Amino acid sequence: MTAPLPLVARGGAGALAGSLWLPGGAPRALVLMHPGSGPSDRDNDVFFPPIRAALLAAGAAVASYDKRGVGESEGSWLTADIADQADDAAAGLRAARTALAGVPGEGGTGRDVPVVLFGHSQGGWVVLEAAARPDLRDDVAGVATSSGPAVTPGAQERFSTATLLRRAGRSGADAERALAVFDGLMALAERGASFDEARAWSEEPGRRAALDGLAELGAFVPGAPEVWGLATRIVGHDPVHALRSLDAPLLAVFGGDDGVVPVERSVAVLRGTVGAGLLDVAVLAGGDRRLQDADDAFVPGYPDVVVDFVRRVAADA
Structure with missing residues (x-):
């Protein structure tokens, strides 16, 4: 495999550093991969490289970027909500398109190949938001989400917390009390409460111990002003508007044993929202x-289902 080409995109908070990987022959598609939550780099730690390798073997060019403030990118990921990240994805796509302009493609240059946006986890919300934007709708031939919830981040965190309690063996009134406290915290974030207000609320009798216990289990309990500030801007994001606006094929892939994403609820939302003939859902048994x-x-079927989708989109474009 040849070395990737360096990419620099001008995002909302400065320069975003990324890479463009080219297949052995003329590229048949361009896949822009957007990572999940937190300080994720262009590889999404070790998750993206094997998916990228499969896409390259199928003849697709692949681009991805370090998130704001990660790796070589400027800014801070703690300032970027879903809409901000969609801006960054759009900027990244433009930079990748420009880089492909000098690469020979089938019937033209690589700049002319169809684009598929791929987002994992939080990145699923991001690529849906990007694909629904008027300035990108004509440039996106397909969207693939990997464990991308079709509910708000707040609803997803509530589901994840309930899973953590269940797997820890906590049930009945004890679990209900813990979930009630977590619901209260999410409600504060959804209405944009300040960090000081949330901290004062959290210190009320019975709440501090419950939240500390949830944090020990791995639940999302923001403990710093910067993280709380990001939470207040993200937890209420509803992907339904973007889903209704989508006019490109959508592949939504989920793991059947996912305890973080509410798979059944997400599939129901997708099937009730996405336009007729555009949706392809894959729930892979045993997958987290x-x-x-x-x-x-x-698990069997992954990442093959993504590669097959990109091939179909490229063939139909």
């Missing part, structure tokens, strides 16, 4: 949020 099994290997 990373579509992996207990041995951290991809």
Whole structure:
């Protein structure tokens, strides 16, 4: 495999550093991969490289970027909500298109190949938001989400917290009390409460112990002003508007054993929202949020289902 080409995009908070990987022959498609939550880089730690390798083997060019403030990118990921990240994805796509302009393609240059946006986890909300924008709608031939919830981040975190409690063996009144406190915290974030207000609320009798216990289990309990500030701008994001606006084919892939994303509810929202003939849902048995099994290997069918989708989109474009 040849070395990737360096990319620099002008995002909303400065320069975004990324890479463009080219297949062995003329590219048949361009896949822009957007990572999940937190300080994720262009590889989404170790998750993207094997998916990227499969896409390259199928003849697709692949681009991805370090999020704001990660790796070589400027800014801070703590300032970027879903809409901001969609801006960055759009900027990244423009930079990748420009880089492909000098690459020979089938019937023209690589700049002319169809585009598929791929987003994992939080990145699923991002690529849906980007694809629904008027300035990108004519440039996006397909969208693929990997464990991308079709509910708000607040609803997703409530589901994830309930899963953590259940798997920890907590049930009945004890679990209900903990979930009630977590619901209260999410409600504060959804209405944009300040960090000081949320901290004062959290210190009320019975709440601090419940939140500390949830944090120990791995629940999302923001403990710093910057993280709380980001939470207030993200938790209420509803992907339904973007889903209704989408006019490109959508592949939504989920793991059947995902305890973080409410798969059944997400599938119901997708089937009730996405335009007729555009939706393809794949729920892969045994897969967790990373579509992996207990041995951290991809479950059967992944990433093949993504590669097949990109091939179909490229063939139909």
